[in-house]
Every structure is written in structure tokens, then in C-alpha cells.
Amino acid sequence: MSTLRNGFNSIAILGGGPAGLATGWALEELGHTDYTIFEKSSVHGGNARTVRFGDFKYDTGPHRFHARHPEATRLVSGLLGPDLQEVNAPARIYWEGRFVDFPLRPLQILKSGGLGFAVKAATDLVTARIRSRNAAPPEDFQTYAYNWFGKTIAGTFLVPFSERLWGLPGPQLSPDIAGRRLPGFSVAGIIKETLFGSKKSDHLEGRFLYPRKGYGQISDKMAEKLSPGRLAYSQRIVGLETNRDRITSVSVKTGGEVRTVSPEAVISTLPITIIARMMDPQPPQEVLDAADKLQFRDVVLVALFIDQESISDAAVTYFQNPKYEFTRAHEPRNRSRDMSPQGKTSLVIEYPCFRTEDIWERDEKSIVDNLVRDLDQMGLIKGSRVFASDVHKMRDAYPVYSKGYKETSDIIKSYLSQFKNLWTLGRGGSFFYGHVHDFVTDGFSTAEGVRAYLNQPAGVGV
Incomplete structure (x- = not known):
């Protein structure tokens, strides 16, 4: 294990999804460039990224940006400019062979x-x-x-x-x-x-904003706002060391090497359950028990690439019948024509699951073959026109709101709040089923809090 000097990153941001990227962008706006975003994968964007497959692009879910939060809309509009386009596409439910509107x-x-x-x-x-x-x-x-x-x-x-x-x-x-x-x-x-x-x-939330190059364009543009070298890929967080009311070091694994950094401030977008379990010394048993009770839902995405111009005009289709393992589908080109080459389209289908379920480890060809058969039998697609597919898996996609989740998550949040140089945000970090507009504003408010903490006189609040 090697130790890096403290100045390497006086601010450590754990996770390069929308919340982590927004916080880094906000720190740049405040003049703080001595930070590092540690992202465990080889790409940024978390579960709100756009995947490329040949000439196609598809999002990791049917994301949409609603202009409900003026500040978030201002910030994202400034990032994307004319590439943030208004879309008007309905949502629907497939019910017993016909479609009804949703909501x-x-x-x-x-x-x-x-x-x-x-x-x-x-x-x-x-x-x-x-x-x-x-x-x-x-x-x-x-x-x-x-x-x-x-x-x-x-x-x-x-x-x-x-x-x-x-x-x-x-x-x-x-x-x-x-x-x-x-x-x-x-x-x-x-x-x-x-x-x-x-x-x-009057009923459908069919009017929304969407980036021309896919929802991941928001994360891409935020990443462009960061100083060179501030976003580090393939960096897995494996431990947090604490002393009284502070995080004193963060252990990072790259390849086979584990090293430690000693930041002055830690901003975590990782699931609070993971953060609680990796702390040294261990939290009280009550906190660990709470971490065991909380659940995150995983998702298996299947993208089908189809030799026809369009399937429907819907932004998203929900499948009501319990006999299907998949719950919803979206056609990316209905959000932006840039998502599919001319004359072709794609359909992205979601299988929500836990990693302990069969679907998570099932053979990908079996998943695709069964899916194409079901959609063909419904009359939604012609199976013979599907010429390629792609399977993408997302861990901890969203928190499960089980009965009592607030009280349980509050046990962990209360424990984490005692560490004065730790901030948590994002879907996992706040155990909140939020969206990018929430995380952008949370990132900016978090950056303000970190600046106030770092600028306080020596000995104050420590």
C-alpha cells in the first residue's frame, strides 16, 4: 500500500456520475481545482450515461429532463445550449393487446x-x-x-x-x-x-427537454468543465479511515495496487450502505444492521437494433402483464433523431432485478431470444428485423422504498453526519430516487458547503 501526499487531492469526490461531476464543476466555478473525482469504471456518467453501439446511441434508461427546477434548468441549458431540445412524446401502457395512456x-x-x-x-x-x-x-x-x-x-x-x-x-x-x-x-x-x-x-408528461446527443451529453459537458487530470478512471474506493469526527484517509484500488489519500474533505456519491460498511473503525452495530436492511434495485438493459425506421411515437412503453420479466421500453430516436442512423431504429428494454436473481447471470443470448419472441408475439416488432443486440447491466440503479426505509436510512445518515468533512449526495449517497436536475443543484450546494468548511479559521469546527 502506498500513500500519496495530502496535496494530491485536498478534496476527494467519490463517484463520477452526475452528482460527482456536478460537484466538480461547481468547485471549478468557485475556484477550487485541488480535487480529484475517483470513478471506478472506465467511463463517467454513472447510471445516466449514453452507450454507443456502432452508429446507434442509447441511454441507460428512458431519462428525461423536466424544467421544474429553474436553477437546474439554467445550469444545464447553459451547458448544452441549442443541443438541449424540447421533445413532445407520449408515454403508454401495453395492456391486454392494446395501449392506454400513462399517467x-x-x-x-x-x-x-x-x-x-x-x-x-x-x-x-x-x-x-x-x-x-x-x-x-x-x-x-x-x-x-x-x-x-x-x-x-x-x-x-x-x-x-x-x-x-x-x-x-x-x-x-x-x-x-x-x-x-x-x-x-x-x-x-x-x-x-x-x-x-x-x-x-392534460394528462401525459410527454413534454420534456432532452440533449440532442443523448442524456449522457449532460455528464460529458460537465466533465469538460473539469481541469485536466481531475477525473480519474478505474479507481475503486475500498476503505475510509476515520478519527473521531473526521475522515482521515481514503483507500483507492487501481488494478492490483491499493493506495491511500488524505483529503481535507470527502464528497461521496456512493451508496450509503457501501460507505457504512467500508469504514474503519466499524460503525456501531445498529448502523451496520440498517445497511443490511436497505436495498438497491439493479437493472439489466437489452438494446435491440431494428431494420425499420420507427416502431411508435411513444417516449416510453410500460408492460403491465406480470408474465413478462421486463417492465418498460423506450425508443431512443423518439427523443432525438441523432440516436439512430437513418432508416433504422432501436428499442431499449429494462429488466429490474436484484443481483441474486436468475436474470442477472442468465445467458445473454437466451435473454435476447426470449425478449424478441415476446415482443414479436405482442405485435410490437417483427423479430426478423432485429439484426443486433446489446446487453448492459447496472448495479444499484435506484434505492428501494420499502416500508420504514426513511427511518432505516436515517440511522445511517445520522451516523455519517457526525463526520464534519464528509458530504453525501446522489441517488446512492442520499438514498433518494432523484434525477439529474436534483443532482446538479445538490452538487452546487455541496460545493458551497465544502468551500465554507475549508475556509473556516484553523481550529473552528474541528
Whole structure:
């Protein structure tokens, strides 16, 4: 083990995904260039990168940038300029051989299911709303979904899909997984659509911003803002040494060599579960137990390259039927024509899983063959037109919001907060299912906090 002098990187940023890159960019803006971003892979961007396959490009998920946060939009717009384009493409659900809009449009769902389904769904919805009016706030997602949408709609669409997506039964999931995706399906909504009709734009989050060269262009542009040599690849963090209320050293493995750096400040975007387990001395048992309880969902991505110009106009398609292992697909060219060569298209399909499941280790050819067969049988593609495929695996893609996850994650966060020179952010570092617009602003606020810490007089806060 070799030790590098402290000045090598007075600020160590762990992880070269969007949160880590944004923090490095922000430090540059503040005049701090004595930092190093340690990225374990050979590329930056984390789970929000764009993969190249011949003349094709595809993102590691159907990412989109919504202009909901003015500061993040200003920063990213400044980065990309005219390459940040507005896209208008709908989302949809494949349900029993047909497509319905997502988020759910009340009258469309009721009409598509037939008279019997419509009556049962409407009755369940009204009954659920009446019964839940004075009920205590639901403690699990299944109860939330039943209370809000009724058992017919919730049991057909929301609960089964969420169970496949998150890998846990509905009663074990937190209501927080609903996020902003489910509002809109209501008694009032049904009445409004019945009497006045409705435009798709009233329901679908189909209008968003997207980089011309793929979502990874955001990370690429942030990386260009860094001083030369500040982004170090193939650097795996294997240990953190602590002394009282400070991180005193970081152990980094490159190839077969482990070396240590002694930064003044550490900014981690790694999963908090990993950070807790690699600390020396070990955290209290309560913290380690909490790290064992929290889960992250992994994803197997399959990209199919197809000899036809287009499959649909949808930004993303969700698959409701539990018989399928995959949950959603997106066609990259519907976000930007630069993602596919002229006359051809691609389809990227997601298999959420845990690394302990069969799909993670399954033979790639078997995955692709079964997928092409299923999509062909659905009528979504012609299997004979698929001329190539690519499989990409993502570890710790997003945190699982199980019941009690807040209390459990707070145990770890509380422990980590005692270290005055440690900051955590990003999906893994905050155990928060956030997006790039969140991480860009978090990176800038974190950089401000680090600057304040480094600029305080000697002995203050130490």
C-alpha cells in the first residue's frame, strides 16, 4: 500500500456520475481545482450515461429532463445550449393487446376495459374514496393505491407493476413510491372527461427537454468543465479511515495496487450502505444492521437494433402483464433523431432485478431470444428485423422504498453526519430516487458547503 501526499487531492469526490461531476464543476466555478473525482469504471456518467453501439446511441434508461427546477434548468441549458431540445412524446401502457395512456386517463381506462370492467372500476373508486376519507394515512403502497384508485384499477395496473419494478410485495412498499406519477385518476377527473373531454397534454408528461446527443451529453459537458487530470478512471474506493469526527484517509484500488489519500474533505456519491460498511473503525452495530436492511434495485438493459425506421411515437412503453420479466421500453430516436442512423431504429428494454436473481447471470443470448419472441408475439416488432443486440447491466440503479426505509436510512445518515468533512449526495449517497436536475443543484450546494468548511479559521469546527 502506498500513500500519496495530502496535496494530491485536498478534496476527494467519490463517484463520477452526475452528482460527482456536478460537484466538480461547481468547485471549478468557485475556484477550487485541488480535487480529484475517483470513478471506478472506465467511463463517467454513472447510471445516466449514453452507450454507443456502432452508429446507434442509447441511454441507460428512458431519462428525461423536466424544467421544474429553474436553477437546474439554467445550469444545464447553459451547458448544452441549442443541443438541449424540447421533445413532445407520449408515454403508454401495453395492456391486454392494446395501449392506454400513462399517467392513467380515467375515461380511457374505463372505456378500454369494457362495460363490466368500467362499472366495477368506477364502483370501487367511489367506494374507496368514501371509506378512506377519514382513514389514517396509509402505511404501505398497496393500501395507498387501493384507497386512491380502488381495487380494480390498483389491482390491474399499479400494484402488480410496482411489485415487479421494486421487487417487493405491495404491502411491503412505502407509499412514497407513488411520487408524482399517479395523481390525476379521480372521480372528478372521470366526470370532467365525460362532460368536457380531455386533451392528452392534460394528462401525459410527454413534454420534456432532452440533449440532442443523448442524456449522457449532460455528464460529458460537465466533465469538460473539469481541469485536466481531475477525473480519474478505474479507481475503486475500498476503505475510509476515520478519527473521531473526521475522515482521515481514503483507500483507492487501481488494478492490483491499493493506495491511500488524505483529503481535507470527502464528497461521496456512493451508496450509503457501501460507505457504512467500508469504514474503519466499524460503525456501531445498529448502523451496520440498517445497511443490511436497505436495498438497491439493479437493472439489466437489452438494446435491440431494428431494420425499420420507427416502431411508435411513444417516449416510453410500460408492460403491465406480470408474465413478462421486463417492465418498460423506450425508443431512443423518439427523443432525438441523432440516436439512430437513418432508416433504422432501436428499442431499449429494462429488466429490474436484484443481483441474486436468475436474470442477472442468465445467458445473454437466451435473454435476447426470449425478449424478441415476446415482443414479436405482442405485435410490437417483427423479430426478423432485429439484426443486433446489446446487453448492459447496472448495479444499484435506484434505492428501494420499502416500508420504514426513511427511518432505516436515517440511522445511517445520522451516523455519517457526525463526520464534519464528509458530504453525501446522489441517488446512492442520499438514498433518494432523484434525477439529474436534483443532482446538479445538490452538487452546487455541496460545493458551497465544502468551500465554507475549508475556509473556516484553523481550529473552528474541528
